[in-house]
Amino acid sequence: MNITIWNENYGETHDEEIRATHPEGIHGTLAGFLREIPGSKVRTAVLQDPEAGLPDDILNSTDVLLWWGHIVHHLVPDELVEKIHDRVLRGMGMVVLHSAHHSKIFRRLMGTTCDLRWREGCYARLFNLNPAHPIASGVPENFELGAEECYGEFFDIPAPDDLIFGSWYDSGEIFRSGCAWRRGYGKIFYFQPGHETNRAYYHPVVRRILQNACLWAAPQVFRSVEGSPQLIPTLEEIRAGKE
Ligand code: ZN
Numbered sequence: 322m323n324i325t326i327w328n329e330n331y332g333e334t335h336d337e338e339i340r341a342t343h344p345e346g347i348h349g350t351l352a353g354f355l356r357e358i359p360g361s362k363v364r365t366a367v368l369q370d371p372e373a374g375l376p377d378d379i380l381n382s383t384d385v386l387l388w389w390g391h392i393v394h395h396l397v398p399d400e401l402v403e404k405i406h407d408r409v410l411r412g413m414g415m416v417v418l419h420s421a422h423h424s425k426i427f428r429r430l431m432g433t434t435c436d437l438r439w440r441e442g443c444y445a446r447l448f449n450l451n452p453a454h455p456i457a458s459g460v461p462e463n464f465e466l467g468a469e470e471c472y473g474e475f476f477d478i479p480a481p482d483d484l485i486f487g488s489w490y491d492s493g494e495i496f497r498s499g500c501a502w503r504r505g506y507g508k509i510f511y512f513q514p515g516h517e518t519n520r521a522y523y524h525p526v527v528r529r530i531l532q533n534a535c536l537w538a539a540p541q542v543f544r545s546v547e548g549s550p551q552l553i554p555t556l557e558e559i560r561a562g563k564e
Contacts, residue, residue, distance in 0.1 A: 322361050322539050325383040326351050327374055329390040329397075330367035332517045339517045347389050347517065354528045355387075358535060368393065373401050380404060385414040385535045389515065390421045402426050410505030414538025416531065419515035422472075427511070430504055431478050438473035443490040445469040445514070447498060447526075451485040455537045456501065456510060456530060460486075464526045470516035472496045478511075486530075488513060499530070501537075508538045 328348035332339040343350045348365040356363045364383075366374030373396075380386075386405065390397070402425045409415050409430060417427045422435045445466040449457050466488075473494030479502070486499025498513035512530065514521035521527050 322358070322535065323382055323384045324355055324358075324361050324363045324387065324535055325375070325379060325385070326355070326363065326365045326387045327389070328365070328367050329393050330369060331393050332391065336517075342518055342520065343522075347515070347522070350522045351387060351389070351531070354522075355532060355535060358532050361535070368396060373398055375401060375405070377404070380408060383408075383413060384540055385416065385538045387416045387418060387531075387535075388421045388424055388426060389418045390424045391419075391517065394421075394424050397425055399425070402429055406430060409507035409509065412506035412540035414507060414535070414540065415509045416534050416538060417509065417511045419470075419513060422476075422511065422513075430502075430509055433479060434477045437476040437496070438494065440471040440473065440490070440492050440494065443469060443471035443492045443494075445471070445491075446489045447514070448487045448489065449485075450487050450499075451483060454483055454485050454501075456483075456485050456499065456533045458533050459529050460526055460533075464524075466514055466521060466524060466527070468519050469514055469521060470519065472498070472513050485510075486512070506540070510534045510538055 326348045330346055333346045352363045352365050405426050406429050421427055428435050446463055447466055448463045449460050451457050471490040471492050471494050473496055476497055481500035482503055483501040484497055488496045488498035500511045502509045514527055
């Protein structure tokens with residue numbers, strides 16, 4: 322399974338506190354524990370790399386793409402967003418993290434504003450709302466996340482195909498913090514924790530959830546009626562109605 326972690330990499334290069342929390346960037350923190358997935362090959366890509374980090378050869382060899390962005394969503398080229406969208410429809414998995422709820426690609430995949438209510442400096446507890454779901458494997462009934470930025474309802478997303486986690490904040494808000502959808506042949510998971518100055522990605526249960534999410538989102542192997550297995554059909558094949 323080829324995992325590519327994409328990060329806008331802005332805060333890490335402009336803010337001491339974020340650099341202190343993620344010395345190798347948020348992508349580096351994520352890569353550290355996603356590499357523990359047996360059989361995974363993990364690459365990282367940042368906005369500042371050539372072609373915004375995702376030239377065709379990298380995108381087209383990615384099984385699961387993780388996306389972290391916050392304040393420079395507008396710098397991601399529209400053509401790249403369309404390429405990622407097409408690849409998700411063809412079977413690539415996508416894990417959308419925290420403030421990437423407002424990324425171009427997530428809004429494109431959802432078709433809604435993905436707006437939400439927001440508040441700083443809260444304490445969060447997550448609840449496992451779907452214990453039978455593969456992404457919830459090994460996750461307790463609920464767990465304390467600790468300090469985390471608060472995202473609140475109403476979260477303007479289409480009804481998830483699977484609602485897996487819910488968050489409660491000491492400020493009184495609740496939030497659908499772990500949601501999954503299918504789009505075409507692809508699978509998408511949105512997960513709320515991961516504010517840049519908090520330590521969610523060091524939490525053992527969060528790490529387990531994101532490892533589970535990569536395994537769940539990886540493309541299925543399709544077998545055409547002619548019998549040749551293929552990992553990802555071409556867009557032309559999907560449009561022609563082939564499986
Ligand atoms: Zn944040």
